[in-house]
Amino acid sequence: xxxxxxxxxxxxxxxxxxxxxxxxxxxxxxxxxxxxxxxxxxxxxxxxxxxxxxxxxxxxxxxxxxxxxxxxxxxxxxxxxxxxxxxxxxxxxxxxxxxxxxxxxxxxxxxxxxxxxxxxxxxxxxxxxxxx
Amino acid sequence: xxxxxxxxxxxxxxxxxxxxxxxxxxxxxxxxxxxxxxxxxxxxxxxxxxxxxxxxxxxxxxxxxxxxxxxxxxxxxxxxxxxxxxxxxxxxxxxxxxxxxxxxxxxxxxxxxxxxxxxxxxxxxxxxxxxxxxxxxxxxxxxxxxxxxxxxxxxxxxxxxxxxxxxxxxxxxxxxxxxxxxxxxxxxxxxxxxxxxxxxxxxxxxxxxxxxxxxxxxxxxxxxxxxxxxxxxxxxxxxxxxxxxxxxxxxxxxxxxxxxxxxxxxxxxxxxxxxxxxxxxxx
Numbered sequence: 001x002x003x004x005x006x007x008x009x010x011x012x013x014x015x016x017x018x019x020x021x022x023x024x025x026x027x028x029x030x031x032x033x034x035x036x037x038x039x040x041x042x043x044x045x046x047x048x049x050x051x052x053x054x055x056x057x058x059x060x061x062x063x064x065x066x067x068x069x070x071x072x073x074x075x076x077x078x079x080x081x082x083x084x085x086x087x088x089x090x091x092x093x094x095x096x097x098x099x100x101x102x103x104x105x106x107x108x109x110x111x112x113x114x115x116x117x118x119x120x121x122x123x124x125x126x127x128x129x130x131x132x
Numbered sequence: 133x134x135x136x137x138x139x140x141x142x143x144x145x146x147x148x149x150x151x152x153x154x155x156x157x158x159x160x161x162x163x164x165x166x167x168x169x170x171x172x173x174x175x176x177x178x179x180x181x182x183x184x185x186x187x188x189x190x191x192x193x194x195x196x197x198x199x200x201x202x203x204x205x206x207x208x209x210x211x212x213x214x215x216x217x218x219x220x221x222x223x224x225x226x227x228x229x230x231x232x233x234x235x236x237x238x239x240x241x242x243x244x245x246x247x248x249x250x251x252x253x254x255x256x257x258x259x260x261x262x263x264x265x266x267x268x269x270x271x272x273x274x275x276x277x278x279x280x281x282x283x284x285x286x287x288x289x290x291x292x293x294x295x296x297x298x299x300x301x302x303x304x305x306x307x308x309x310x311x312x313x314x315x316x317x318x319x320x321x322x323x324x325x326x327x328x329x330x331x332x333x334x335x336x337x338x339x340x341x342x343x344x345x346x347x348x349x350x351x352x353x354x355x356x357x358x359x360x361x362x363x364x365x366x367x368x369x370x371x372x373x374x375x376x377x378x379x380x381x382x383x384x385x386x387x388x389x390x391x392x393x394x395x396x397x398x399x400x401x402x403x404x405x406x407x408x409x410x411x412x413x414x415x
Binding site for chain 2 (some may be wrong): 015017019020022024026027028029030031036050057072073074076077078079080089115117119121129131
């Protein structure tokens with residue numbers, strides 16, 4: 001996983017989260033899940049485990065995601081867990097295909113970078129849901 | 133790190149609120165079972181403390197840790213978990229939620245169930261918790277809705293349609309208390325309509341979605357699923373009419389009307405992407 005920080009220097013790094021700027025990814029979980037299933041089918045890998053894999057990252061002022069990500073993994077009971085690297089990497093590659101992030105436009109007309117995350121819910125190696 | 137400020141805050145509070153019960157550095161504990169004491173603590177450390185700070189900043193946690201150091205109140209654990217839930221850090225959030233439930237199961241079991249249903253999409257876990265909540269506080273409400281509303285959402289997503297139907301019927305019956313003159317929450321009507329759409333029960337889907345639109349005419353979701361319902365019976369013109377209404381509603385900023393919608397998509401919730409996709413499918 002290439003997690004080099006590529007955030008533009010002229011973009012602020014306030015602690016804004018996506019929800020304070022109305023910036024959930026503009027497709028619902030069902031639509032994203034369909035895209036993911038096509039993506040993973042092409043990978044043709046087998047996965048295992050149940051729980052959650054969450055990628056945290058920042059969206060810059062132009063709506064582009066920073067490559068620097070933090071990965072959190074838990075089992076289905078929310079206890080820290082480690083999935084196979086192949087699954088984490090495949091989900092990260094899928095994450096990089098998401099290129100319709102909203103620009104963080106505040107009511108004052110300024111644009112801001114913001115913190116976002118995507119959680120994949122996994123049941124017996126199958127992705128069953130995507131949040132938020 | 134952080135222990136000294138916690139101690140100082142605790143010490144300051146104790147001297148003010150525990151009536152000077154500090155003798156030669158021996159701290160006599162507050163009576164944490166006293167409502168007067170706990171209400172005072174909540175006012176000082178939450179209402180005038182953590183709530184005055186950004187939830188993702190350390191001061192927020194510091195006030196709550198100080199409160200816990202004095203009295204381990206369930207609400208403090210629940211509050212501490214909020215930024216972790218909002219930030220998708222479930223390994224940190226749920227042990228705190230579990231602690232809140234352990235301390236005050238009647239108050240927080242349904243809240244944890246709500247988080248599992250809406251935030252982490254753990255539908256089995258949410259149903260288990262809501263069933264416990266129903267035993268503890270029968271026919272209770274959480275975040276504006278009955279427990280059965282959320283169980284209905286979970287069963288809808290799990291495709292347990294018969295169970296979901298029973299849940300939504302119970303949800304509506306609790307709200308109306310059997311009086312047809314009482315109108316249920318428009319999202320109870322919305323989700324009952326979506327359920328019947330999924331069950332391909334066109335008559336009932338239309339009935340509930342139209343009732344929802346009577347209460348919230350700009351509901352993007354009710355318009356969208358009503359369009360799909362008309363599509364099921366081949367009425368393309370009416371389908372287009374409701375899709376157009378859904379498109380206008382989303383474009384004008386109308387959303388599924390729920391307090392926590394900003395944080396996460398609700399089950400079956402649609403966006404402009406899904407509406408446009410359906411419009412393009414019909415061309």
